[in-house]
Amino acid sequence: MYKAANDGGKLHLPNFQKKIENANNMENIPNFWQPNAYKQTVAKVDNGAGLLDDLSRFVLERAHIEKKYAQMLSNWSKKWNDKISRSAEDPEGSLKPAWKSLLSEANQLSVVHANNDQRLRETVQKEVTTWKKTIYQRSLRTWKVTKETHEMFHKAQKPWSKGLKASKKAKKAYFSACEAKDQAVKKLQTAQDTDSTAEEEVQKIEAKVDKSTAAVEETKKVYEDSIAFLQEDRPRYEQDMKKAYNYCEDLEQRRQEFFKEMFLRYHSILSEHTPHQTEQMKQMVDRVHPDADILRYRRHRGPEMPLCVPPFQEFGAKPVIELVVDESSSSHLTMSTTDIIQDEDTDSDWDDEEWTPPPDVNVGRPVRAIYDYVAEEAEEISLRVGDIITLIEEEDEQGWCKGVSPDGSAGLFPACKYCGYITPTKHTYKHMHSFLCLFVSSGYVEDLEDEEGESATDTAAVMYPKDQSC
Numbered sequence: 099m100y101k102a103a104n105d106g107g108k109l110h111l112p113n114f115q116k117k118i119e120n121a122n123n124m125e126n127i128p129n130f131w132q133p134n135a136y137k138q139t140v141a142k143v144d145n146g147a148g149l150l151d152d153l154s155r156f157v158l159e160r161a162h163i164e165k166k167y168a169q170m171l172s173n174w175s176k177k178w179n180d181k182i183s184r185s186a187e188d189p190e191g192s193l194k195p196a197w198k199s200l201l202s203e204a205n206q207l208s209v210v211h212a213n214n215d216q217r218l219r220e221t222v223q224k225e226v227t228t229w230k231k232t233i234y235q236r237s238l239r240t241w242k243v244t245k246e247t248h249e250m251f252h253k254a255q256k257p258w259s260k261g262l263k264a265s266k267k268a269k270k271a272y273f274s275a276c277e278a279k280d281q282a283v284k285k286l287q288t289a290q291d292t293d294s295t296a297e298e299e300v301q302k303i304e305a306k307v308d309k310s311t312a313a314v315e316e317t318k319k320v321y322e323d324s325i326a327f328l329q330e331d332r333p334r335y336e337q338d339m340k341k342a343y344n345y346c347e348d349l350e351q352r353r354q355e356f357f358k359e360m361f362l363r364y365h366s367i368l369s370e371h372t373p374h375q376t377e378q379m380k381q382m383v384d385r386v387h388p389d390a391d392i393l394r395y396r397r398h399r400g401p402e403m404p405l406c407v408p409p410f411q412e413f414g415a416k417p418v419i420e421l422v423v424d425e426s427s428s429s430h431l432t433m434s435t436t437d438i439i440q441d442e443d444t445d446s447d448w449d450d451e452e453w454t455p456p457p458d459v460n461v462g463r464p465v466r467a468i469y470d471y472v473a474e475e476a477e478e479i480s481l482r483v484g485d486i487i488t489l490i491e492e493e494d495e496q497g498w499c500k501g502v503s504p505d506g507s508a509g510l511f512p513a514c515k516y517c518g519y520i521t522p523t524k525h526t527y528k529h530m531h532s533f534l535c536l537f538v539s540s541g542y543v544e545d546l547e548d549e550e551g552e553s554a555t556d557t558a559a560v561m562y563p564k565d566q567s568c
Contacts, residue, residue: 254341
């Protein structure tokens with residue numbers, strides 16, 4: 099908990115102005131505890147695979163440069179060694195051996211850069227590839243770890259988000275009932291102050307006041323219950339969300355520490371023959387501190403951000419919000435702020451759908467296998483040279499496509515160098531027509547009619563007519 103300082107009899111309390119200002123804008127700034135905000139954390143895990151691929155390509159390209167340079171030096175040295183040997187220079191003089199000695203530096207550098215190429219490939223690039231395989235296993239159209247982390251967060255946040263949405267709805271209904279009651283009371287007072295108002299009309303207005311009063315009590319009870327649910331669910335929500343976040347945080351910390359290790363290994367290889375040129379590189383790599391980066395991210399974009407717990411708000415009172423500042427696992431600081439901008443009830447706060455990969459617009463394009471490929475995992479399909487595969491998902495960032503093989507099996511296959519697009523022929527048009535119709539009949543897609551009354555099978559007949567010629 100915060101401690102107050104005593105200076106000359108004056109009590110100095112902590113300055114909460116910044117926290118209050120942040121609370122006043124809580125609905126307008128990203129917050130880890132907001133519905134669906136966890137997707138940023140999941141994306142960070144998913145992006146790790148791409149960063150590993152980038153590092154692998156980075157090192158591989160540098161290794162290729164080292165190899166090419168070594169080859170160029172070696173070829174250049176051999177060419178001029180032969181040329182000098184056949185030159186008109188006096189073979190018994192001292193100038194010819196000196197001329198040949200000029201090539202020794204190139205020969206030595208050639209060996210150095212050839213070794214750099216081998217060491218970069220063996221001790222860095224292959225290590226990156228191996229490390230990625232241990233963390234990121236493929237699932238259809240995504241990584242298993244991405245799907246798992248998304249499901250952990252989704253499960254943790256679903257009850258809270260539904261309760262939050264219910265409290266907004268209940269609050270809106272309560273305020274509407276209060277407004278209706280106030281209008282009825284004002285109307286009754288006006289009627290009672292007017293002598294010309296009939297007794298029957300006054301009784302009707304009194305009945306309306308009684309009805310609106312009952313509605314206020316009923317909606318207030320629902321509103322209070324919804325707030326009570328959030329207060330009761332808060333410990334569970336915090337615990338489950340932190341558990342999911344800690345899992346993602348551990349993966350990210352391991353990745354950052356691994357990157358630093360690979361950077362140092364990369365430096366050690368290149369610094370052997372260029373120590374001066376790599377001094378700044380070493381300094382910058384030494385400044386990498388995964389622990390500090392992880393802590394900073396946790397505080398500014400993670401579960402150490404304040405959790406906004408909406409308290410019950412009386413109609414006509416200033417909005418009040420409760421902030422729980424998590425200073426440790428066992429102590430909390432609770433405070434209230436005023437003049438909060440009232441939030442609007444939106445139905446888009448929470449995505450209630452389970453996690454699904456993004457849709458693909460390209461379905462049914464034919465490709466031909468130009469190499470054999472033997473499936474290594476259950477979700478993959480094998481290819482033989484000449485097979486026509488029906489592409490149902492385009493190549494992803496990892497270089498994998500999804501398609502249907504000639505025997506009807508669906509799965510993943512490597513896109514790069516294994517398959518090429520083919521020009522539609524009479525045979526492939528028939529193949530694609532049958533494929534789309536099969537998708538409809540098998541239930542992969544619904545044979546729905548569009549605005550013009552055309553069904554999916556009709557579209558297949560137009561796109562891929564059976565009698566189409568080349």
